[in-house]
Amino acid sequence: MADLVIKNLHARTESAEILSGVNLTVRSGEVHALMGPNGSGKSTLSHVLMGRPGYTVTQGEITLDGANLVGLETWERANLGLFLVLQYPVEIEGVSASNIIEASQLSQNDDFDEVLRHVSQEAENLGIPLDHLDRGVNLDLSGGEKKRLETLQLVTLKPSIAVLDELDSGLDVDGLRVVSNRVERLTEEDGLGVLVITHYSRLLEELKPDFVHVFVEGKIVASGDSSLADELESDGYEKWTPSTETSVSLGGLS
Amino acid sequence: MYTPELVQQLEGHGWLMDLRRQAAVNAIEFSYPSHEDEEWRYSPIEELELDLFTPALAKPQSATEIGQSQDEDFHNVLTVDGFLLFQDEVSTCDVHSASGQKDPITFAPPIDMLGSMNLAFSPDPVFIRVPRGSKVERPLVIHHQWNQDGAACFPLVHVEVEENAEIEIVEIFHNAEVSSLVIPGTRINVGNGSNVNYQQVQNLNQNVWKLGTLDVSVAQQATFQGAIAAIGGAYARLKTSCSLSGRGASGKISAIYHGDKNQVLDFRTHQRHIARDTYSELLFKGVLDDESNSIYTGLIQVAKEASGTNAFQTNRTLKLCDQAWAESVPNLEIENNDVKCSHASTVSPVDENQRFYLESRGVPTFEAEKLIVHGFLQEVVSSLPVEAINIWIAELFNHKLNARVAHSG
Numbered sequence: 001m002a003d004l005v006i007k008n009l010h011a012r013t014e015s016a017e018i019l020s021g022v023n024l025t026v027r028s029g030e031v032h033a034l035m036g037p038n039g040s041g042k043s044t045l046s047h048v049l050m051g052r053p054g055y056t057v058t059q060g061e062i063t064l065d066g067a068n069l070v071g072l073e074t075w076e077r078a079n080l081g082l083f084l085v086l087q088y089p090v091e092i093e094g095v096s097a098s099n100i101i102e103a104s105q106l107s108q109n110d111d112f113d114e115v116l117r118h119v120s121q122e123a124e125n126l127g128i129p130l131d132h133l134d135r136g137v138n139l140d141l142s143g144g145e146k147k148r149l150e151t152l153q154l155v156t157l158k159p160s161i162a163v164l165d166e167l168d169s170g171l172d173v174d175g176l177r178v179v180s181n182r183v184e185r186l187t188e189e190d191g192l193g194v195l196v197i198t199h200y201s202r203l204l205e206e207l208k209p210d211f212v213h214v215f216v217e218g219k220i221v222a223s224g225d226s227s228l229a230d231e232l233e234s235d236g237y238e239k240w241t242p243s244t245e246t247s248v249s250l251g252g253l254s
Numbered sequence: 255m256y257t258p259e260l261v262q263q264l265e266g267h268g269w270l271m272d273l274r275r276q277a278a279v280n281a282i283e284f285s286y287p288s289h290e291d292e293e294w295r296y297s298p299i300e301e302l303e304l305d306l307f308t309p310a311l312a313k314p315q316s317a318t319e320i321g322q323s324q325d326e327d328f329h330n331v332l333t334v335d336g337f338l339l340f341q342d343e344v345s346t347c348d349v350h351s352a353s354g355q356k357d358p359i360t361f362a363p364p365i366d367m368l369g370s371m372n373l374a375f376s377p378d379p380v381f382i383r384v385p386r387g388s389k390v391e392r393p394l395v396i397h398h399q400w401n402q403d404g405a406a407c408f409p410l411v412h413v414e415v416e417e418n419a420e421i422e423i424v425e426i427f428h429n430a431e432v433s434s435l436v437i438p439g440t441r442i443n444v445g446n447g448s449n450v451n452y453q454q455v456q457n458l459n460q461n462v463w464k465l466g467t468l469d470v471s472v473a474q475q476a477t478f479q480g481a482i483a484a485i486g487g488a489y490a491r492l493k494t495s496c497s498l499s500g501r502g503a504s505g506k507i508s509a510i511y512h513g514d515k516n517q518v519l520d521f522r523t524h525q526r527h528i529a530r531d532t533y534s535e536l537l538f539k540g541v542l543d544d545e546s547n548s549i550y551t552g553l554i555q556v557a558k559e560a561s562g563t564n565a566f567q568t569n570r571t572l573k574l575c576d577q578a579w580a581e582s583v584p585n586l587e588i589e590n591n592d593v594k595c596s597h598a599s600t601v602s603p604v605d606e607n608q609r610f611y612l613e614s615r616g617v618p619t620f621e622a623e624k625l626i627v628h629g630f631l632q633e634v635v636s637s638l639p640v641e642a643i644n645i646w647i648a649e650l651f652n653h654k655l656n657a658r659v660a661h662s663g
Contacts (some may be wrong), residue, residue: 073619083615095608095612095625153615
């Protein structure tokens, strides 16, 4: 059993506070959906969890299985079992997905031939042409192809907790189904814990969340079961966003 | 010290001695390079004290080991201190020292001091002639070595490829752990309809000053594909000129370089489009570590007569360290309207997003940088022109990359 525990997390960039007291626990096998309007800080949360340069944690803590992540390098967090699927996967010339899997500390204890067999098998399941594995990662791929390749790395590197930042963007209906079914299977068979960040409930029809959280202005303002996603789908975020006056006064404070 | 009288110590027939004396006179008359000249700008040339180096004019007694590629896949040639000491018998082309030749060879007159010194003091200009219609089956690998501390060496290679012929040529510069000056010159004339693939590997120790030139002329419907791999040297410079002098001629030149410590790697390129419908493509990519510097200045020149020219020029440098420094100056000089030309240059640090992405997959920071550098150079490495030695070159660069010391921050 693994758990990612986020307590009263505050984080900022040089110019502004983006996270204002996030509390959340993701355990093995659970699927948490984080939904919220544009600019509410959802992606920032994913970056802060993974330790992206440019953000400072000013308060609170992040632990994975009890180990404090704050202050660790990104790769050290990955080694402890945290994984991030980026909203916009980065293109790197001359560095293939196979190269990345081979260089990852997460595959160092495995027989690499076995890893490669596993990769080919999973690539086929995910509908990824094999040449996508050996060219510069994400180069000349469509948005959907990139997300399939992200999912392949997720499946191969076997983290305990994964943050999926808009896994659905760029994927067509078929792609969405293939990818979310595979992630769902990881939660069931391998006990992967998932925090999925999304705007839309379309993804959640495939990848069934156990918990849904509404994220507004840098923190979780409401949590519930999957019916909350349906509510958001029909009513939007208006109910959760501060009134204009409040926004102005918050703006004045910051 | 580098006087016309010095030439007397070299061997050669009358025509060559005359040529050398004239070149020695010219060398004195040409102005000494200064960083105020455009083509020496940014360089540390004024730190060079020629008189600290003694010209190597005596033939070495024995050859040292040939080096990396001594096997039957290649035709091997060895020069030591600029003297031709060894050459394989090659049935499909002629390789010999010009100093043993009675009949004159036409050498284009050098246009500057260093070119003149090269011609004046080269003890054995290596002359390679590929006869018309001939195809040299194996790459011809010329190893240049010099082993005397404090010596100045002047290796010269002249390649004459006649019509419809083919050859692959490799020049490898490597030397013992001595401090020295080398002023090499390579001239290649590619005849009508011929193909030449050329690779230069500069793997010197870091006490050597290298001031080299590579002059190529490509005739009608002929192609030249050249590449430079530069790793060593204290100050290592190569000035490359590729003249597309016949209609339909094509010249591609690429380079990879990796500097570290206090190295200065200097590249000057000139793509000269003289004839119609000519094509040139240049791609130089390098990485700089520690406090190393690189200089790239390149000129695409399209003559009035050269309509239908396609010319491209790209230089990209990746800085691994804040203290590293690169100059990159591409230039165009176009006198014809019917042309397609582009130039691009970038100098940038390792992309933070790429590093983050790799780290998020469990790749440690230092390894992530190595992957990025390796991938960055791959574009050039994967298309080097002499395939038989590509793996060896890739290994040289991997070795240097793996020897990197992690920097904090």
